[in-house]
Amino acid sequence: MLDITPTEWTAILLSLRVAVIATLVATPFGIALAWLLARREFWGKSVVDAVVHLPLVLPPVVTGYLLLLTLGRRGLVGAWLADHLGIVFAFRWTGAALACGVMSFPLLVRPIRLSIEAVDRRLEQAASTLGAAPWRVFTTVTLPLALPGILAGMVLGFAKAIGEFGATITFVSNIPGETQTISSAIYALISTPAGDAAAMRLVLISITIAFAALIGAEWFARRATQRLHGN
């Protein structure tokens, strides 16, 4: 039944690549931002918090269009990047990864922020009296203790990234082999007269990937939690 065509394979592999890259690149930024939001008071914090959550509430098309306006070839930042650094996002798979990264960012940041907030600050104080400079307190105490939340955030982010559709198709279109992910392939197939069977195959594959990610996340989270609770 699962007689997957090369075009479909391309879409599947591209989806995985886009989602993995989006998650991996977004995670360090997500951790840094989560830490700032959890542990620092600064002017404009609520604005930063709102901006981070914006992709969650805006219609994805709006986010995609904003990306196109800023990072498209003729966009303010996009033109500069293309002229000076030769970096182009528009209509490239890297643009798809960027769109997915932006869309999944709020889901990535939230669990990390909650888990950093939950780290007992008294343990961090204890570390500093033992001679740990602030960044070492972060790497040896805060980060390991926040690990379950970081993994949860990464999985949620990955799940969002792999299913992202609206912003991606708006920003980088639906080019087979370059920007056509599973979602946009399904979209293209169901608007084609004989595309139902192929669409169904991709739907099943989507479900499989989603299940695998959720089960994997559960397993990682349980292991990490066990490790932390000293058993």
Added chain:
Amino acid sequence: MLRVDVRKQLGEFSLEAAFQSEGRVTGLFGASGAGKTSLVNMIAGLLTPDRGTIALDGEVLDDTAKRIHVPPYRRRIGYVFQDARLFPHLDVRQNLDYGRRMNALAADPAQHKRVTDLLDIGPLLDRRPGKLSGGERQRVALGRALLSKPRLLLMDEPLGSLDEGRKVEILPYLIRLRDEGIPMVYVSHDAAELRQLATQIVMLRDGRVTSFGGVKVLS
């Protein structure tokens, strides 16, 4: 020698304390809410005084007039908290080794053995803090602070979270520790405990030092 002359406003509570201690074990005595913990937190550098100075062995750690505040991780002052605060993600061995690693000190197996023997924590080395009793946890916390080779050891009610039986279990270790000669500031609201351990007493009430002197001031 420890010299403290600080003021700190904490909400409604004002702390104003000055003392100078040459004693090996300075006992900070007072009821709960007298400001003992705030005072040790200032000595540790976890809390910054609003005004005043703190100096240890001639080195200025805090001087608000000169805008000096040495952060806790550069003070080399060990701190044993009432609630042990062992790192739950590390086993006992790694907890003990933490201070040495952070201070980039060379491994000192002889010292390590001496401390683990002194506190009888050898058999616990491979366990996680979650699997230790309250008394064991407190002993490991003592060992961890000692092994970071501090110039001064702060102890904030180290027996406070233990029941009577456990207190009796830990007290001899504290006496051994005192006889090792490392200077300590020992916080307690228990006069009997301080009579056994302290060589000098600073009495605190409502954020003020009410008396200072030998153990006699407790009676």
